[in-house]
Amino acid sequence: MSIALPVSSAPVPLRPDDLRWRCDPAALGFRSTDDVPPLEGVRGQQRAIDAIELGLDIDDPDHNVYVAGPAGTGRNTAVLDLLGRAAAARPAASDWCYLHSFDDPYRPIAVELPAGKGRELAADLDELIARCRTDIPKLFDGPEYERRKAEGLRKVSETRDALVEDLKRQANALGFGIEQTPMGILTVPLVDGKPIGPDAFALLSDERKMRIASASAELRDKVDGAVRTLRQLDREAHEAVHAVDREVALFAVGHVIDALRAKYEKQPAIVRHLDAIREDIVEHLDEFRQADDAEAQQIFAGPRAWTRYGANVLVASDASDGAPVVSEPNPTYANLVGRVDYRATLGVMQTDFRYIRPGALHRANGGFLVIQARDLLTSPYSYEGLKRALRDREVRIENPIDQLLGVPTATLKPAPVPLRARVVIIGDLLTYSLLRRFDEEFAKLFKIKAEFTPFMDRTPEGLRTYAAFIAKTVKERKLIAFSAAAVARIVEEGARLVSHRSRLAARFSQIEDIVVEAAVVAKRAGAATVRAEDVSAAVAARRHRSDLLEQELQRMIEEGTIRVETTAAVAGQVNGLSVFDLIDYAFARPSRITARTGPGLDGVVDIEREVELSGPTHSKGVLILAGYLLGKYGGSHPLALSARLTFEQSYSGVEGDSASSAELYAILSSLADAPIRQGIAVTGSVDQRGVVQAIGGVNEKIEGHFAVCKAAGLSGDQGVVVPRTNMRHLMLDDEVVAAVAAGRFHVWAIDDVDEGIELLTGVPAGVLQADGTYPAGTIHARVRARLEEYATRLAEHARAALRTDGSAH
Numbered sequence: 001m002s003i004a005l006p007v008s009s010a011p012v013p014l015r016p017d018d019l020r021w022r023c024d025p026a027a028l029g030f031r032s033t034d035d036v037p038p039l040e041g042v043r044g045q046q047r048a049i050d051a052i053e054l055g056l057d058i059d060d061p062d063h064n065v066y067v068a069g070p071a072g073t074g075r076n077t078a079v080l081d082l083l084g085r086a087a088a089a090r091p092a093a094s095d096w097c098y099l100h101s102f103d104d105p106y107r108p109i110a111v112e113l114p115a116g117k118g119r120e121l122a123a124d125l126d127e128l129i130a131r132c133r134t135d136i137p138k139l140f141d142g143p144e145y146e147r148r149k150a151e152g153l154r155k156v157s158e159t160r161d162a163l164v165e166d167l168k169r170q171a172n173a174l175g176f177g178i179e180q181t182p183m184g185i186l187t188v189p190l191v192d193g194k195p196i197g198p199d200a201f202a203l204l205s206d207e208r209k210m211r212i213a214s215a216s217a218e219l220r221d222k223v224d225g226a227v228r229t230l231r232q233l234d235r236e237a238h239e240a241v242h243a244v245d246r247e248v249a250l251f252a253v254g255h256v257i258d259a260l261r262a263k264y265e266k267q268p269a270i271v272r273h274l275d276a277i278r279e280d281i282v283e284h285l286d287e288f289r290q291a292d293d294a295e296a297q298q299i300f301a302g303p304r305a306w307t308r309y310g311a312n313v314l315v316a317s318d319a320s321d322g323a324p325v326v327s328e329p330n331p332t333y334a335n336l337v338g339r340v341d342y343r344a345t346l347g348v349m350q351t352d353f354r355y356i357r358p359g360a361l362h363r364a365n366g367g368f369l370v371i372q373a374r375d376l377l378t379s380p381y382s383y384e385g386l387k388r389a390l391r392d393r394e395v396r397i398e399n400p401i402d403q404l405l406g407v408p409t410a411t412l413k414p415a416p417v418p419l420r421a422r423v424v425i426i427g428d429l430l431t432y433s434l435l436r437r438f439d440e441e442f443a444k445l446f447k448i449k450a451e452f453t454p455f456m457d458r459t460p461e462g463l464r465t466y467a468a469f470i471a472k473t474v475k476e477r478k479l480i481a482f483s484a485a486a487v488a489r490i491v492e493e494g495a496r497l498v499s500h501r502s503r504l505a506a507r508f509s510q511i512e513d514i515v516v517e518a519a520v521v522a523k524r525a526g527a528a529t530v531r532a533e534d535v536s537a538a539v540a541a542r543r544h545r546s547d548l549l550e551q552e553l554q555r556m557i558e559e560g561t562i563r564v565e566t567t568a569a570v571a572g573q574v575n576g577l578s579v580f581d582l583i584d585y586a587f588a589r590p591s592r593i594t595a596r597t598g599p600g601l602d603g604v605v606d607i608e609r610e611v612e613l614s615g616p617t618h619s620k621g622v623l624i625l626a627g628y629l630l631g632k633y634g635g636s637h638p639l640a641l642s643a644r645l646t647f648e649q650s651y652s653g654v655e656g657d658s659a660s661s662a663e664l665y666a667i668l669s670s671l672a673d674a675p676i677r678q679g680i681a682v683t684g685s686v687d688q689r690g691v692v693q694a695i696g697g698v699n700e701k702i703e704g705h706f707a708v709c710k711a712a713g714l715s716g717d718q719g720v721v722v723p724r725t726n727m728r729h730l731m732l733d734d735e736v737v738a739a740v741a742a743g744r745f746h747v748w749a750i751d752d753v754d755e756g757i758e759l760l761t762g763v764p765a766g767v768l769q770a771d772g773t774y775p776a777g778t779i780h781a782r783v784r785a786r787l788e789e790y791a792t793r794l795a796e797h798a799r800a801a802l803r804t805d806g807s808a809h
Contacts, residue, residue, distance in 0.1 A: 011748040011755045013719070014090040018749075019499040019732045021458075024490035024533075028467060032529055038472035042078035043465040044456030044506050049078060051450035055087045056368075056422065061393055064423040064445055066373075068432045068453025072509030074371075075426050078452075082327045083424065090323035093366025096417055097121060098115035098317045098353045099269070100308040102276040106313075108353035110415040111269045121270065122311040124263070126493055132281060135252040136288040160450035164601035185223050187216065195586040207275040216399075242381050249542040253281065277309050286557050303352065314338075314358045314417075315365065324336045328360035331371050333381040336360050337389060338397040340412050356414050361386075363396045364421045366735025373427025380624040386423070390445045420751045456506045466491050466504065466511070473512050479519040485532040491516060493539055496731040515537055536734075546585035553580075553589055558711050562649055564590050565678040566712045572596060572670030574760065575681040576647070576662035577701035577720070578654075588697060588704030590681045592648040593659060595666035599790035601795075603631070604667065607646035608654045615655030624657070625664040628753070633778070633787050636736045636772075640791035643667050657685040658695035665757055672782035674761040681705040682756060684726075690753040694725040701730055706736050706745055714739060719746030721756055725756045754779075 030036055042049065048067065065458055095118030098108045115120060132771065168178045171187060177195050179186045188195040189212050191204075201209070254748040257278050266272040270536050281288070284305035317324065328335060338359035342349040345550045360369055376382050381400040385695045389395050394416040425446065432449065435442040456462050467487050474481060482490075493514060497505035505511065518538040522530040564575065575590040605625040608614035614622075630639060645663050660681040669676045682693040683701050693699075709718040722730075727749050739745040750756050754765035755777050766778025774781035 011721070011750045011759050013746040013748055014727070014730075014740070016737050016777040017753030018727060019730050019737050019740060019747060020734070021492065021495055021731065023320050023491045025484035025488040028463060028487060030467065030484055032483050033376060033467065033471040033474050033487065034481045036467045036471040038475050039465065039468035040073040041081050043468075044462060044504075045074065045078060048075075048450040048452045049082065051448055052079065052082050052424075055448035055450070056082065058448075061390070061420070061422075062445055063447045064390065065425070065448040065450055066432050066435075067424060067426045067450045068429040068448045068451065069508060070428060070454050073452040073454055074506070074508055074509035074752070075452050075557075078551055079370055079424055079426060080325065080327065083370065087323040087325045087367055090367070091115075092317045092319050092321045093315070093324050095119075095313065095317055096358075096362065096365070098312040098314055098356050098414060099273050100353050101309070102280060104272075105308075105352070107411055108356060108414045109269055109273070110314075110413060110417050111267065111311075112418075113267065115321070116317070116319040118311070118313040118316045121264070122313050123613055125310045126308060128253065128260065128277070128374050129309050131256050131304055132309075136281075139252050140285075140289050146510055149623040163226055163229055164299055167222065170222055173286070175212065176215065176219050185227060187223060189216070213560055235308055240662035250278070250282075254278070259299055277555055280308065299477045303350075307352070307354065310354070312354050312356055313345065314356065315362050315367075324364055325368045325370070326360050327370040328377070329372075330379075330669050331360065331376045331386075332379045333383050333385050333400050334359065336371075336379075336382050337385045337395055338414075340364055340399075340414070342395060344408050351412060353412065353414070356397065356412065359395065359397075361389055361419060361421060362417060364423075365417065366420055367422075369421050369423045371423065373425050373431045376425065377431070389419055389446060390423065391441065392416075395419050396436075399763070412425055418556055452506070454505065454507050455500065458495060458502050458504050462504050463491060466494060467686045469511065470515055472622050474514045474519075477516060477519075479516070480522060480527070481531055482515070482518075482530040483532070486518065486530040486535050489535040490518075492731070493524070493535070496699070497640045499696075501728050501731060501733060514542070543585070547587065549580065549582065550585075550587040550589075552750040554707060556712065557708055559588065564592060564708055564720060567715065568678050569675035570678055571673050571675045572666055573678070574662045574666045574669065575675050575678060575705065576659040577681050577683045577705060578650075578659075579656075580646075586697060586700050588700040590662055590705050590708055591650060591659075593662050593666050594648055595643055595645050595663070597641060597643045597667060597670045597786075599640050599794045601640065601794070602642040603639070604641075604643045604645060607644060608650070612652070613653050617657050618654050618659070621657030621685060622663065624688055625667070625686055628664060628686060628690055629667070631688055632690070633784055637717070637788070637791055639678065639787060641671075641787060641798050642793040643670070656695075658683050658697075660684075661686040661692050661753065661756060663759055665755060668753075668783055669761060671786045672761075672779045673759075673786075674763050674779060674782065676760045677717065677762070679709065679715065680721060680760055681719075682721045682760070684721070684723040684750070684756075686753060692723045692750055692752055692756065694723050694729075698726045698729050702730075702747060703733055703736055706739065709745065714744040716744050719748060721748045721759060724749040724751050 048069065052065055052067065055063050067079055069075055092115035095115060097111045097113065098119050099111055101107050101109050111121075158493040163179075164180070167185075171178045173192070175190050177188045177190050179188060189201065190196070191200070201212075204212075251271070257274050261271055261274050264274070287305045303766040334357075336359045337356050338361075340351055341355040341357055342351045343355065344350075360371075371386075374384065385400070396416040397412075397414045399411065423446075428450065435446075470482055470487055470490060473479070490511060491504065494504040495501060495513060497507070497510060514535065518530050518535040519535045521541075524536065526533065553562070557564050565573075566575075572595045574593050576593045577588050578591045579586055579588045604622060606614055606619060606622040609619045609622065629641070633639060639640060645666065647659075661684040663688055665676060668674075681701070683698065685693055685695055686692055702722070705718075705720050709715075730747075732747075735743065740747060748759055750759070757763075758765050761779065763782075764775070764778045766780040768774060768776035769782075774784065
């Protein structure tokens, strides 16, 4: 079976135009940002915007939205803009109030009212309280009240007097007198019409004493009957007074309560509350009749009765407003679901319905709530509280400590408020993935994912978006205008930030920082508008603020502390390129990769892996290049190879597979004894068939090697070999592009290992011929010969060992 083999082609240095895309200021269509309308809303994130709008249009409580993406991409701006527009088209949210429960004071009643009616209810009830406190005392202090009370008691008093007189006559007839005392009615025996004492009673005859005792027993029954009647009359007197008091009190405020009942007749809870107030006023008239100077004494007895009559307006809306949009910056449990406050009274903490405070869910009810994922997840109990509210579709104010301890404290248990809000969580993609994987409820409650990307396509619309954003920043921050050339330079930097010639950075916070700093540079220079050179200076200054480690590493290379060769040719050694990512800044520098080979059966040994300094991806890359060697040279006989690979002077971990092609070149160079030009650095991963694949950080890697070569002196023979598939990612610094244009530095793009090894060694790689051999003198022929030599030597060594072992026996 014949196989078509690829024919290697010599790599050609890239042209300056291949190394950086340039934005033509003339193509922007304006002279300065004064001619550009400022950006409105967010552009370049249509996928995310479509997802958010879908979530807002679906009328289902479980279709809450998680907005994922890196910070600075306009997530918050887009969300608030879309929610604001959606809220404006919706009716205003209901008002919610809490009322005292006369049946169960520990469970205040939640009442829903149309928008704008909550404060009106509170004002009406406050007016009722004020009328109670002023009108009731006036009527009770007037002569009419005394007349009505006396009239109500007159009949009872007359009946009582008649009863007492009748009892006296009966007692006298039996020879007794009657005395009324605080302890009750006493009977006293009479002799000759006069009461006698115990001493006189003792001198009476026994017969007389017996007659008195008999009469006393008869009278006692009459007295007991009279006492019962008197007690009933006392109750009637009390009821008469109570009836007068009730009549007077309701005369003072009953009409006010009736008017409120008529006003709120469509609110049964409020009507019941007013009826309860009516009865409570009558039961607590003494408090209304107390003088104002007794207010201080009431502290000891607790709140006055009328404090129960008002309304605690939890959430109030304006009827002319749309639905609420609430962004909660600090979503603690209390800020999210509400809380119950307390007041200290003589060292005792007290509370009632007036001290119930709303949470963000209450304020967003009927509208939208926006929360940052990191803030939500780092606040104890908040995430669980949010899920519980969304799951139960109600907001219940509870103390999370009660749930933790399992022993509830004596406090209020406000009635829950039905929840009708759409929640939008803004966070990064990793947080979304973790919640989706480890919390099964999350997927049920947040069914819409809106993902913002850190980049956008470099289209004419994208260029207009950049210009409009810069114009918006200039207007909002009152900066001097940006020329078209300055805008073009910022657009180029946007492509550089995402390392892609066909894309632009969508993290506009970064672009805004560049705009502000470039304006300062232009202002210091006294320029009327911001120029392209001002933007370049601002970008350079941003890099300089973060490049301390880079400069220190460069100093160590220049001083020879870290050895990097850029002029010699060395077999088994190649300059790889390592990226140092400092989060806010990334740079690269060459690293010497060396390989030592010999006969053996160990295969390719990665020293970094042996000492546990190799990450999994780097270890995988080494195993892949071992697979390349096996496929390329192990078809005719086993590979009798032991190779050692290492990053020289590397004392920290190595990760990534971008050095796998460089490591392969080092092994091939060692086996073929073909020196590698040290002025050329290499990057690119490799597959088992020898195809060189794209890597990250290509711009930083090229610029890092350029910096080292520049310090040592550019010879015109130096450069960097990169995968051809990375060409679209090239947005190199102007200095590097200029050096390439002058022929003092080069960048080569390759497709496979053969192109790279030819460039590095100057020796043809060699193409497999029909007879299964490679042309003499080529890299592959020399490598195969060396491997066959290793196999022969290893076999001879094995046979000698067997002979030695046999003779020993």
